[in-house]
Amino acid sequence: MSRIIVLVDMDCFYAQVEQRDQPSLWGKPVGVLQYSANGQSGLIAVSYEARPFGVKRGMTAKQCKELCPDIEICLVPQGEHADKADIQKYRDASSEVFAVLGSVDPRITLERASVDEAFMDCTVYVESRVSGEDREEIINRLLHPSCLPTSFIVDGEEEQEKDNEIDHDIADEDTRNKEKEERKESKRRRKIEEFIEKCRYDDECLKIALAAEFAERLREKVKEKTQFYCSAGVGNNKMMAKLVCAAHKPRKQSFVPPGSEMGVLRRTSITSIRGLGGKLGMALMERFRVNTMGELSSLPIAVLSNEFPTHVDWLKKIMRGEDDEPVKARTVQTSIGVGKNFPGKLAISTTVEARFWLEGLTKELVKRLTDDRVRNRRMAQNIIVHLTTDVSTSKTVRVGAADEKDDRLLEKLWPVMLSMRKGPTEGVWNPPIFNISLSAGRFLDGLPSKENSIVGWMEKRTRELEQMEGSSSKEILSGDAALDEKRRLEREAEGDEREWEGEEVTCMGVPTIVEEDEDCLIVEE
Ligand code: DCP
Ligand code: MG
Numbered sequence: 001m002s003r004i005i006v007l008v009d010m011d012c013f014y015a016q017v018e019q020r021d022q023p024s025l026w027g028k029p030v031g032v033l034q035y036s037a038n039g040q041s042g043l044i045a046v047s048y049e050a051r052p053f054g055v056k057r058g059m060t061a062k063q064c065k066e067l068c069p070d071i072e073i074c075l076v077p078q079g080e081h082a083d084k085a086d087i088q089k090y091r092d093a094s095s096e097v098f099a100v101l102g103s104v105d106p107r108i109t110l111e112r113a114s115v116d117e118a119f120m121d122c123t124v125y126v127e128s129r130v131s132g133e134d135r136e137e138i139i140n141r142l143l144h145p146s147c148l149p150t151s152f153i154v155d156g157e158e159e160q161e162k163d164n165e166i167d168h169d170i171a172d173e174d175t176r177n178k179e180k181e182e183r184k185e186s187k188r189r190r191k192i193e194e195f196i197e198k199c200r201y202d203d204e205c206l207k208i209a210l211a212a213e214f215a216e217r218l219r220e221k222v223k224e225k226t227q228f229y230c231s232a233g234v235g236n237n238k239m240m241a242k243l244v245c246a247a248h249k250p251r252k253q254s255f256v257p258p259g260s261e262m263g264v265l266r267r268t269s270i271t272s273i274r275g276l277g278g279k280l281g282m283a284l285m286e287r288f289r290v291n292t293m294g295e296l297s298s299l300p301i302a303v304l305s306n307e308f309p310t311h312v313d314w315l316k317k318i319m320r321g322e323d324d325e326p327v328k329a330r331t332v333q334t335s336i337g338v339g340k341n342f343p344g345k346l347a348i349s350t351t352v353e354a355r356f357w358l359e360g361l362t363k364e365l366v367k368r369l370t371d372d373r374v375r376n377r378r379m380a381q382n383i384i385v386h387l388t389t390d391v392s393t394s395k396t397v398r399v400g401a402a403d404e405k406d407d408r409l410l411e412k413l414w415p416v417m418l419s420m421r422k423g424p425t426e427g428v429w430n431p432p433i434f435n436i437s438l439s440a441g442r443f444l445d446g447l448p449s450k451e452n453s454i455v456g457w458m459e460k461r462t463r464e465l466e467q468m469e470g471s472s473s474k475e476i477l478s479g480d481a482a483l484d485e486k487r488r489l490e491r492e493a494e495g496d497e498r499e500w501e502g503e504e505v506t507c508m509g510v511p512t513i514v515e516e517d518e519d520c521l522i523v524e525e
Contacts, residue, residue: 002123002204002207002236002258003121003123003236003237004121004122004123004125004126004207004208004211004234004236005119005120005121005122005123005234005235005236005237005238005240005241005327006119006120006122006211006214006215006218006232006233006234006241007113007117007118007119007120007232007233007234007238007241007242007245008101008117008118008120008215008218008219008222008230008231008232008245009116009117009230009231009232009233009245009246009249010097010116010117010228010229010230011048011228011229011230011231011249011250011251012030012045012046012047012048012250013045013090013093013094013115013116013228014032014044014045014076014090015030015031015032015045015046015047015074016047016227016228016229017089017090017093017228018030018032018074019047020093020226020227020228021089022074025047025072025074027049028047028049028070028072029047029049029050029053029055029068029070029071029072030046030047030049030050030071030072030073030074031043031045031046031047031050031055031059031061031064031071031072031073031074032044032045032046032073032074032075032076033061033073033074033075033076034075034076034085035075035076035078035085040341040343041060041061042057042058042059042060043055043056043057043058043059043060043061043064044057044076045057046064048249048250050064050068050071053067053068053071054067054068055067055068055071061073077089079364090115091115093226093228094115094116096225096226097116097222097226097228097230098110098112098118098331100218100221100222100225100226101118101120101218101222102331104218104221105125107122107124107125107128108120108121108122108124108125109121109327109328109329110327110329110330110331111327111328111329111330112330112331112332112333116230119238119241119242119327120327121326121327122211122214123207125214126207126210126211126214127207129210130203130206130207130210135200135206138199138206138210139196139199139200141213142196142199142209142210142213143193143196145189147213147216148192148209148212148213148216149216150216150219150251150252150253151192151212151215151216151252151253151254151255152188152247152248152252152253152254152255153188153191153192153195153254153255153256153257154244154247154248154254154255154256154260154264155256155257155260155263155264156260156262156263156264156265156266156267157263195209195257196209198257202258204258205257205258208234208235208236208255208256208257208258209255211234211255212234212253212255215232215234215253216253218232219231219232219253229250229251230251231245231246231248231249231250231251231252231253232245232253232254233245233246233247233253233254233255234253234254234255234256235255235256235261236256236258236261236321237321237322237323237324237325238274238323238325238327239273239274239275239318239321239323239325240256240261240264240321240323242274243264243268243272243273243274244256244264246272261320261321261322262297262319262320262321264321265293265294265297265319265321266292266293266294266297267292267293267294268292268293268294269291269292269293270284270285270290270291270292270293270296271285273293273318274323275314275318276318280308280311283308284296284308284315287307288303293318293319296315296319297319301316304316332372332376334441334443335439335440335441336365336368336369336372336380336439336440336441337365337437337438337439337440338361338364338365338368338437338438339361339386339435339436339437339438339439340357340360340361340435340436340437341434341435342357342432342433342434342435342436343434347432347433347434348429348432348433348436349428349429349430349432349433350427350428350429351418351421351427351428351429352427353429354417354421354429354433354436355414357436358410358413358414358417358436359406359410361436361437361438362406362409362410362413362438363406365383365409365438365440366405366406366409369440373447376443377445377446377447378443378444378445378446378447379400379401379443379444379446379447379448380399380440380441380442380443380444381398381399381400381441381442381443381444382396382397382398382399382440382441382442383396383397383399383409383413383438383439383440383441384396384397384437384438384439384441385397385413385416385417385420385436385437385438386435386436386437386438386439387417387420387433387435387436388433388434388435389422389429389431389432389433389434390431393420395416395419395420397412397413397416399412399440401447401448413438417436
């Protein structure tokens with residue numbers, strides 16, 4: 001059975017959060033800089049107004065000022081512990097977006113893919129609309145220019161359709177650009193209209209068109225409720241939805257007509273495919289000297305199966321544009337992690353330093369776990385201690401309710417970390433440490449009864465605060481602690497921690513997508 005999947009991705013998300021906080025920044029080039037005491041500051045988000053200047057993620061403030069002198073740099077707030085950025089305000093903004101996405105229709109399954117991305121399985125929703133509504137009415141509605149105003153068809157034919165019609169008779173550049181835009185828009189409309197005509201007799205096309213209509217209205221709703229703009233991709237599976245979402249960003253959406261999947265893939269670079277952005281994609285490119293999915297598909301299957309036996313079945317499907325990974329109903333994270341890099345000369349070489357940083361990270365983790373416990377009523381059962389020295393090593397520690405306190409947890413984690421130290425010299429950590437990460441996972445739903453009563457008290461207090469808010473007690477609400485408590489309880493879904501690269505996973509042949517990194521998904525193979 002074919003599915004209908006929508007991927008929603010916020011545009012330059014952290015930059016929009018800053019623009020909303022300071023409305024004078026809307027429409028301006030904005031960069032969000034994550035400052036780090038070890039001198040590793042870099043941009044983590046760039047508004048679309050700054051992108052034409054060549055400003056990119058990872059650049060320093062100096063680099064981007066050189067390219068775009070008018071850029072406004074916003075700093076990510078510093079956290080309390082371990083020299084970590086405090087990304088809570090972006091998580092809160094993410095929760096607002098997810099609250100909208102989660103409220104649209106009970107027939108839709110929502111999966112939080114990252115702090116600003118969600119997959120939505122709309123199959124049941126569109127099927128019931130196809131069978132329940134008058135087709136003529138749907139078609140007339142879809143054909144109306146206001147119905148799919150920001151939708152683009154991505155079918156792999158785009159290259160051939162490049163606009164070569166330069167009108168040399170029009171001297172003025174502005175007029176030329178305007179005419180070019182108009183031509184582009186009329187081409188877009190024409191393609192959409194041709195597609196809608198097909199929907200009269202093709203149910204698969206109609207379902208995609210209805211999902212595109214749904215995505216248009218959803219994006220308007222997100223904008224209305226949160227002020228944030230987003231883009232979307234619509235396709236028959238997660239891979240296609242994710243791939244085409246990036247085709248027309250920002251503030252636009254794209255969909256793949258049924259049957260065009262392989263056409264779209266032909267010129268797509270291997271690393272843009274969900275699941276091939278990491279080691280596996282690189283290995284395929286290097287081994288066979290190929291760059292695109294089309295080139296990969298032209299290799300004999302026997303060759304692929306010889307060299308990548310565990311991945312070949314999955315690859316065969318992906319090359320046909322198929323991906324059966326389900327959208328898993330999930331609006332909370334499956335792991336909560338904190339981590340810190342110590343690059344180059346900053347690498348940790350003594351046990352004193354190692355313990356100092358472990359302590360900071362433990363405090364940060366406990367803070368986030370406490371927050372999570374209240375919000376999601378669950379307890380972590382495992383914490384993975386991960387160290388990168390000359391090699392990467394991880395050890396898993398079982399934890400219980402009593403361990404979720406800074407000192408207790410530190411005393412539990414420190415011996416584990418020490419046991420990962422090589423070399424006999426007391427006090428020295430050699431080879432030095434380049435990264436320490438802690439990841440709490442294997443969450444168990446429910447809380448021990450003692451915990452329950454604390455959480456119950458906090459919830460009661462929140463209700464009281466809400467009632468007071470409804471009446472007239474502004475002065476009672478101004479108590480900072482009470483407000484903080486209330487805000488914490490209000491947060492619904494949590495953003496991810498980008499410095500953390502995800503939970504350990506094992507899989508057979510199919511790359512398991514764990515977390516997002518800069519441009520691609522990190523894949524553990
Ligand atoms: N982020 C981060 N560190 C990274 C990558 C991203 O902190 N290495 C944060 C900042 C981004 C947000 O996550 O704003 C969402 O990441 P995206 O990859 O979706 O990028 P943007 O939303 O900024 O831009 P786009 O419009 O391209 O999606
Ligand atoms: Mg985004």
